[in-house]
Amino acid sequence: MKVLTGNDLKTGAVTWWDGVQWSLHVEDAVDVGDHADAIMAREQAAQRVNGPYAIDAEKTADGVRPAHIKDRIRALGPTVRPDLTLKPADPEIGNWVI
Amino acid sequence: MYKYDQYDQAMVDARVEEFRDQTRRRIAGHMNDDQFKPLRLKNGLYLQLHAYMLRVAIPYGTFNAVQMRKLAHIARTYDRGYGHFTTRQNIQYNWIKLEQAPDILAELATVEMHAIQTSGESIRNVSADQYAGAAADEIIDPRPWAETIRQMTNFMPEFSYLPRKFKIAVIASKVDRAALRWHDFALRIVRNEAGEIGFEVYAGGGMGRTPFIAHKIRDFLPTTQIFSYLQAVLRVWNRNARRDNIHKQRMKILVHELGQEEFSRQVEEAFTHFLSLGQDFPQAEYDRIAAYFTPPPFEQGLSEDLDLSDPAFAAWVRLQTVAHQAPGYAIANISLKPVGGIPGDISADQMDRVADLAERFSFGEIRATHAQNLVLPHVRKIDLPALWQELRAVGLADANLDLVTDIIACPGLDYCSLANARSIPVAQKIAERFADLERQEDIGELKIKISGCINACGHHHAGNIGILGVDKKGTENYQLLLGGSGDEETSQAKITGPGFDEDGVVNALERAVDHYRAVRQPGERFIDTYRRVGMDGFKEAIYV
Ligand code: SF4
Numbered sequence: 001m002k003v004l005t006g007n008d009l010k011t012g013a014v015t016w017w018d019g020v021q022w023s024l025h026v027e028d029a030v031d032v033g034d035h036a037d038a039i040m041a042r043e044q045a046a047q048r049v050n051g052p053y054a055i056d057a058e059k060t061a062d063g064v065r066p067a068h069i070k071d072r073i074r075a076l077g078p079t080v081r082p083d084l085t086l087k088p089a090d091p092e093i094g095n096w097v098i
Numbered sequence: 099m100y101k102y103d104q105y106d107q108a109m110v111d112a113r114v115e116e117f118r119d120q121t122r123r124r125i126a127g128h129m130n131d132d133q134f135k136p137l138r139l140k141n142g143l144y145l146q147l148h149a150y151m152l153r154v155a156i157p158y159g160t161f162n163a164v165q166m167r168k169l170a171h172i173a174r175t176y177d178r179g180y181g182h183f184t185t186r187q188n189i190q191y192n193w194i195k196l197e198q199a200p201d202i203l204a205e206l207a208t209v210e211m212h213a214i215q216t217s218g219e220s221i222r223n224v225s226a227d228q229y230a231g232a233a234a235d236e237i238i239d240p241r242p243w244a245e246t247i248r249q250m251t252n253f254m255p256e257f258s259y260l261p262r263k264f265k266i267a268v269i270a271s272k273v274d275r276a277a278l279r280w281h282d283f284a285l286r287i288v289r290n291e292a293g294e295i296g297f298e299v300y301a302g303g304g305m306g307r308t309p310f311i312a313h314k315i316r317d318f319l320p321t322t323q324i325f326s327y328l329q330a331v332l333r334v335w336n337r338n339a340r341r342d343n344i345h346k347q348r349m350k351i352l353v354h355e356l357g358q359e360e361f362s363r364q365v366e367e368a369f370t371h372f373l374s375l376g377q378d379f380p381q382a383e384y385d386r387i388a389a390y391f392t393p394p395p396f397e398q399g400l401s402e403d404l405d406l407s408d409p410a411f412a413a414w415v416r417l418q419t420v421a422h423q424a425p426g427y428a429i430a431n432i433s434l435k436p437v438g439g440i441p442g443d444i445s446a447d448q449m450d451r452v453a454d455l456a457e458r459f460s461f462g463e464i465r466a467t468h469a470q471n472l473v474l475p476h477v478r479k480i481d482l483p484a485l486w487q488e489l490r491a492v493g494l495a496d497a498n499l500d501l502v503t504d505i506i507a508c509p510g511l512d513y514c515s516l517a518n519a520r521s522i523p524v525a526q527k528i529a530e531r532f533a534d535l536e537r538q539e540d541i542g543e544l545k546i547k548i549s550g551c552i553n554a555c556g557h558h559h560a561g562n563i564g565i566l567g568v569d570k571k572g573t574e575n576y577q578l579l580l581g582g583s584g585d586e587e588t589s590q591a592k593i594t595g596p597g598f599d600e601d602g603v604v605n606a607l608e609r610a611v612d613h614y615r616a617v618r619q620p621g622e623r624f625i626d627t628y629r630r631v632g633m634d635g636f637k638e639a640i641y642v
Contacts (some may be wrong), residue, residue, distance in 0.1 A: 009124075011196065067510065073511060078513055
């Protein structure tokens, strides 16, 4: 699947396109199919996202998993600071990233 | 320490308000990111993997307790309770919100700090020997010259749109603690036969994708001609730089392509021109700046005796303290490399504590080192036990300076949007592998430097052992390099061979260390052994 990610303009937080708006949670990301460019152009023009780009991802039992480690780290937070990640309580989360 | 005058303060305050307006217009949608990006970069604000990152300048690594408390306050109020000291003697915050960035800059301005020229195609923060003003082996304190150069180069229009970034370092000792020859432009303060002070000048160094060690381009430059000379260097670079190719814009490429002789010839020609303009500042201006760096009132007749009966304290004194120029005093290094920790990271609470200790034991002075540690530069030896106890109480009393666990590591893929691979977990695994202090001391001086990509912020080219993260078909891979150095015998590390995964590179590094221990001669450091025996034996040991 193709999903869209970027950063929130005001906070810089990593965001994912959920079909309606930008979510902080990768599991909300939806497959944008062939519409990536159109959505990004519209959202950027409306100043709702900074530097959006489309990535490959797959839908797994755990939810949406970006294909590249960089986007998995973006989705979760730094692997060396589990206390700062979006899901600090999940001990298995390191495996999800790597 | 330098104090802002009314002009400095007015310029920095005006810049804060300018950026506040730029940020407001960006958030209101009057500017797009392409328009805003160069403006925010001029104020040290990057967009990284998780958020905006703000890099705050610490000129030549010198700051004070009041500034450290402000840095702690910013970490606590606007970030997530910590900061990261970088390999350029700066500090970075990883979780900055754009809408709060102008407020942070305003807070910094109240303690004479800013983030100007910590990014972009400008003359970056001037770096210097972290022991400046305290080192027993310095000719003079190099910081007045570093400050003079800062004043010459901050806000200077001609230097604001350079072909690429430009890094300057200044030292005043034979021993090089600032990786001098890895800079675009570097000055070593020397005394000539007539006893006059001047600069030995180096140009064309730099790491990154295409590493070069700087060439000496002048044996002796009278100090008061530095502005003309620096202008000449920048003019030659500006005139000839390959602005068409981002990978060839650094001055090191020009020096390499022209050759050191031709580059020097052109610089000398331009220098003659600039000298004739009479723009160099008078000695009185230098004296004015130098007056800010008058040594603190050191006490006389202090005891040199220390009770070293506690082995842990003795190890800390042995490894973390360095000879001071004033009798009865020591330079105390504070390690930001606890085993299992993140190199260069420090919590807001620890920052506050270091500020307290600086006030109590070091005339309020603190230094940041390019190896991502801190220094209290002027500690009475009789105060070392109390300092050590206080540092222990906040987890800052590790003893490992220049040992195998004192690893330089860039933020890597955990934070950096340019990264190929993570650096920090590799540093942590190495430190855990070699945690035993007896083993570390047996290995002796060994500088490990790790970068998460070819940009080399982790100085892997200058590592006795360097590690470079690469992307191998979407997975992290690590190249191992040997033989680099950033000291007075600067050398560039060479790649050993095929790369490794994360555990593999830690194992390979350990095999290299074991090989060194097997073949070293008495008194040899790792780098000495490598230089004597060469790569082949190490390669065989690494790729068993
Ligand atoms: S070396 Fe690369 S990964 Fe590391 S901080 Fe620099 S740009 Fe980022």
